[in-house]
Amino acid sequence: MTHSEQTYNQIAGQRVSRLEAISDGVFAIALTLLVLDIKVPVSETIKTESALFDSLCALMPKFLGYFLSFMTLGIFWTGHTTQFIYIDKSDRRLNWICLFFLLFVSVLPFTTAFLSEHIHFKLAIGVYWLNIFLLGVTIYLQWAHAYRHGFLSGSKEAIETANKVIRKRVIIAQTLYGFGALLCFISTYVSIVFIILVQLNYALALFSARRKR
Amino acid sequence: MTHSEQTYNQIAGQRVSRLEAISDGVFAIALTLLVLDIKVPVSETIKTESALFDSLCALMPKFLGYFLSFMTLGIFWTGHTTQFIYIDKSDRRLNWICLFFLLFVSVLPFTTAFLSEHIHFKLAIGVYWLNIFLLGVTIYLQWAHAYRHGFLSGSKEAIETANKVIRKRVIIAQTLYGFGALLCFISTYVSIVFIILVQLNYALALFSARRKR
Amino acid sequence: MTHSEQTYNQIAGQRVSRLEAISDGVFAIALTLLVLDIKVPVSETIKTESALFDSLCALMPKFLGYFLSFMTLGIFWTGHTTQFIYIDKSDRRLNWICLFFLLFVSVLPFTTAFLSEHIHFKLAIGVYWLNIFLLGVTIYLQWAHAYRHGFLSGSKEAIETANKVIRKRVIIAQTLYGFGALLCFISTYVSIVFIILVQLNYALALFSARRKR
Amino acid sequence: MTHSEQTYNQIAGQRVSRLEAISDGVFAIALTLLVLDIKVPVSETIKTESALFDSLCALMPKFLGYFLSFMTLGIFWTGHTTQFIYIDKSDRRLNWICLFFLLFVSVLPFTTAFLSEHIHFKLAIGVYWLNIFLLGVTIYLQWAHAYRHGFLSGSKEAIETANKVIRKRVIIAQTLYGFGALLCFISTYVSIVFIILVQLNYALALFSARRKR
Numbered sequence: 001m002t003h004s005e006q007t008y009n010q011i012a013g014q015r016v017s018r019l020e021a022i023s024d025g026v027f028a029i030a031l032t033l034l035v036l037d038i039k040v041p042v043s044e045t046i047k048t049e050s051a052l053f054d055s056l057c058a059l060m061p062k063f064l065g066y067f068l069s070f071m072t073l074g075i076f077w078t079g080h081t082t083q084f085i086y087i088d089k090s091d092r093r094l095n096w097i098c099l100f101f102l103l104f105v106s107v108l109p110f111t112t113a114f115l116s117e118h119i120h121f122k123l124a125i126g127v128y129w130l131n132i133f134l135l136g137v138t139i140y141l142q143w144a145h146a147y148r149h150g151f152l153s154g155s156k157e158a159i160e161t162a163n164k165v166i167r168k169r170v171i172i173a174q175t176l177y178g179f180g181a182l183l184c185f186i187s188t189y190v191s192i193v194f195i196i197l198v199q200l201n202y203a204l205a206l207f208s209a210r211r212k213r
Numbered sequence: 214m215t216h217s218e219q220t221y222n223q224i225a226g227q228r229v230s231r232l233e234a235i236s237d238g239v240f241a242i243a244l245t246l247l248v249l250d251i252k253v254p255v256s257e258t259i260k261t262e263s264a265l266f267d268s269l270c271a272l273m274p275k276f277l278g279y280f281l282s283f284m285t286l287g288i289f290w291t292g293h294t295t296q297f298i299y300i301d302k303s304d305r306r307l308n309w310i311c312l313f314f315l316l317f318v319s320v321l322p323f324t325t326a327f328l329s330e331h332i333h334f335k336l337a338i339g340v341y342w343l344n345i346f347l348l349g350v351t352i353y354l355q356w357a358h359a360y361r362h363g364f365l366s367g368s369k370e371a372i373e374t375a376n377k378v379i380r381k382r383v384i385i386a387q388t389l390y391g392f393g394a395l396l397c398f399i400s401t402y403v404s405i406v407f408i409i410l411v412q413l414n415y416a417l418a419l420f421s422a423r424r425k426r
Numbered sequence: 427m428t429h430s431e432q433t434y435n436q437i438a439g440q441r442v443s444r445l446e447a448i449s450d451g452v453f454a455i456a457l458t459l460l461v462l463d464i465k466v467p468v469s470e471t472i473k474t475e476s477a478l479f480d481s482l483c484a485l486m487p488k489f490l491g492y493f494l495s496f497m498t499l500g501i502f503w504t505g506h507t508t509q510f511i512y513i514d515k516s517d518r519r520l521n522w523i524c525l526f527f528l529l530f531v532s533v534l535p536f537t538t539a540f541l542s543e544h545i546h547f548k549l550a551i552g553v554y555w556l557n558i559f560l561l562g563v564t565i566y567l568q569w570a571h572a573y574r575h576g577f578l579s580g581s582k583e584a585i586e587t588a589n590k591v592i593r594k595r596v597i598i599a600q601t602l603y604g605f606g607a608l609l610c611f612i613s614t615y616v617s618i619v620f621i622i623l624v625q626l627n628y629a630l631a632l633f634s635a636r637r638k639r
Numbered sequence: 640m641t642h643s644e645q646t647y648n649q650i651a652g653q654r655v656s657r658l659e660a661i662s663d664g665v666f667a668i669a670l671t672l673l674v675l676d677i678k679v680p681v682s683e684t685i686k687t688e689s690a691l692f693d694s695l696c697a698l699m700p701k702f703l704g705y706f707l708s709f710m711t712l713g714i715f716w717t718g719h720t721t722q723f724i725y726i727d728k729s730d731r732r733l734n735w736i737c738l739f740f741l742l743f744v745s746v747l748p749f750t751t752a753f754l755s756e757h758i759h760f761k762l763a764i765g766v767y768w769l770n771i772f773l774l775g776v777t778i779y780l781q782w783a784h785a786y787r788h789g790f791l792s793g794s795k796e797a798i799e800t801a802n803k804v805i806r807k808r809v810i811i812a813q814t815l816y817g818f819g820a821l822l823c824f825i826s827t828y829v830s831i832v833f834i835i836l837v838q839l840n841y842a843l844a845l846f847s848a849r850r851k852r
Binding site: 233237240241242244245248249251253254255256259262265269279280283290291292294295297298374375379381382416417 | 433434437438440441444445447448451452454455456459462518521522525528529532533535536539540543544547548549550553
């Protein structure tokens with residue numbers, strides 16, 4: 001690799017605003033991807049209100065899958081925006097860490113659908129967990145890289161606080177997800193219920209909300 | 214839940230610009246989703262101009278469904294942008310209210326298609342109304358939360374005026390939609406025509422436009 | 427309609443940046459919509475290089491349709507961005523004019539595919555022309571409304587120049603498209619070739635480019 | 640072509656921010672397009688963990704195709720953002736060069752899928768190479784045009800350095816891709832492995848990363 005290419009690598013990937021824009025674009029598509037899978041039941045076969053109701057109920061697993069995927073993506077999107085409150089510089093490595101994060105974002109609708117279709121198989125939980133794990137790894141690396149290279153803005157104190165809570169958050173969440181995935185050796189249903197509860201908690205902050213009042 | 218996680222919740226979800234970006238992305242996709250459903254009639258079966266015309270007419274319900282979905286999404290998108298003239302701060306709860314709003318946005322093309330396919334069933338109107346109702350609830354909560362926590366910018370007076378008209382608008386609109394949905398116990402066609410008229414009025418502001426001249 | 431709703435209409439739809447964002451989102455989707463239609467030929471039926479070449483040639487009409495749709499959308503997107511160099515205020519009516527413009531944008535991939543599938547029928551040209559005509563009407567109204575209500579920024583002189591060239595451009599282009607559409611009464615192929623030449627000229631500015639040198 | 644139209648061409652296409660927005664939108668869609676192709680295997684036919692594992696393995700070529708397309712688009716997106724660190728003005732010609740670049744961006748998922756489906760045919764490699772070549776040509780022209788017309792911001796020195804490394808980068812990369820494509824006359828597998836290695840190197844900057852430590 002020549003000198004000039006190293007220089008290219010030095011100037012490439014510095015636009016934080018573009019990173020945010022492409023991320024929002026990919027997230028917006030991933031958020032809506034599973035809706036494409038929910039097909040309206042055709043009218044010829046349906047003659048009564050209760051038949052229509054049954055056809056709607058038959059779609060419930062797809063709606064649940066969509067909801068689950070939306071929640072998970074919402075959690076990681078919120079995590080992504082939270083990091084970018086602080087990140088205001090970038091280099092090509094941060095650029096590519098973020099792109100790999102987006103790779104796992106766009107695959108999540110597939111792994112969620114795979115899980116909801118094959119919920120009684122350990123492999124489906126393993127694949128779903130792997131996806132969430134890789135999202136966790138890349139979002140952690142993104143922050144760690146930005147922190148190490150001084151790409152963060154804000155007061156020293158604010159950065160240190162953010163650094164502590166953001167890292168801790170990812171590690172605790174991933175520990176819970178990993179524990180949930182291991183529960184599949186008892187029962188896949190126990191496993192998935194545990195993971196969904198963890199996600200609901202992160203989305204709705206139920207416990208902390210209750211505490212505050 | 215540990216102290217550090219409460220702190221994470223305190224720093225998370227503060228980027229208003231990102232909330233606007235993801236919203237525009239999800240809306241752009243939802244706006245175009247029903248177009249994907251309109252398939253070009255294949256050429257082999259069509260031999261004459263009038264056969265082509267008939268095949269185009271057969272697509273009319275899909276075009277109407279698309280138009281209806283576009284109008285409704287346009288109304289809520291306009292409402293969303295109107296609130297964000299004022300909202301210039303956010304916290305993670307506003308973040309999640311907005312994400313749930315987007316969840317109902319991206320489901321709207323489905324419920325609209327469901328309605329246009331099963332227009333003679335009360336259940337289809339009920340599902341469609343529920344979607345619009347949940348959009349109304351979340352957009353109302355979004356404003357109420359932002360108002361209560363002082364996330365609004367502008368003069369005291371401008372905020373108070375906006376607060377009054379935005380809340381009133383949602384409540385009146387939802388009352389009309391609810392009334393329209395109840396009309397399905399008379400006739401589903403009466404119900405849907407009433408709802409479409411309400412939406413046309415909100416989109417085109419026909420009455421207020423006429424008045425002003 | 428009550429007083430408070432008129433006030434809502436007065437505060438609604440003022441965010442130019444959001445209008446630009448939703449427009450770019452809808453355009454980005456419309457630009458890529460026809461790619462979804464181009465399916466990779468399956469491998470089992472294809473045994474030789476020349477069979478693969480034939481299968482690729484069989485896709486040519488779809489590629490041409492995609493190219494045509496991309497060009498047309500590119501022309502109107504450029505027109506849209508050109509207007510928004512000047513437009514820096516908005517009201518709810520401009521908001522809705524722009525949304526209707528986007529409605530016709532997102533339908534264009536359909537009408538283009540309809541045309542390329544039924545190129546020998548006058549009706550297909552009529553539908554395609556109607557779409558382009560409605561795009562022209564809404565983009566013209568958008569400018570006229572912004573001009574009339576003083577939503578334009580820049581020096582008096584710059585605005586007047588822009589006003590003249592933008593209006594003239596739309597009118598000349600629409601006249602050419604209308605003339606091209608009428609040619610279908612001679613031959614649909616003559617008609618479509620003429621329209622494509624007009625579009626290529628607008629996209630590539632061939633004539634003006636030649637002149638300048 | 641009249642004088643006023645030349646003037647339209649002079650005012651058209653000047654919004655760099657809109658060019659970036661539409662580019663991010665098209666890239667976000669192109670990045671996720673091949674995910675739509677990966678369908679969840681249906682549950683009825685799958686009775687055991689190992690059958691599910693086999694069905695997942697059967698999807699591997701699609702995952703690899705998706706990964707390859709993501710990498711290539713990531714490389715060109717990074718290149719695009721890198722140029723737009725400097726480009727801060729535009730004219731309608733730059734506008735259209737960028738739009739043609741986006742045309743080739745949105746076609747890349749197709750050519751990648753075409754390649755992964757017909758990997759043993761020289762034609763598939765030729766088509767894939769042609770796409771990458773056209774991406775290279777348009778991104779090079781974009782820079783050259785912006786450089787020649789003084790659309791770049793920054794110190795004279797920074798611009799000259801950027802100019803050198805950006806041009807060199809495209810030329811070296813395209814030489815390597817072209818060489819890789821020619822290898823298909825030995826073996827299509829050698830050819831594709833070579834091209835993938837080149838792309839991995841550009842994405843991960845493996846060599847330069849190793850050097851720096």
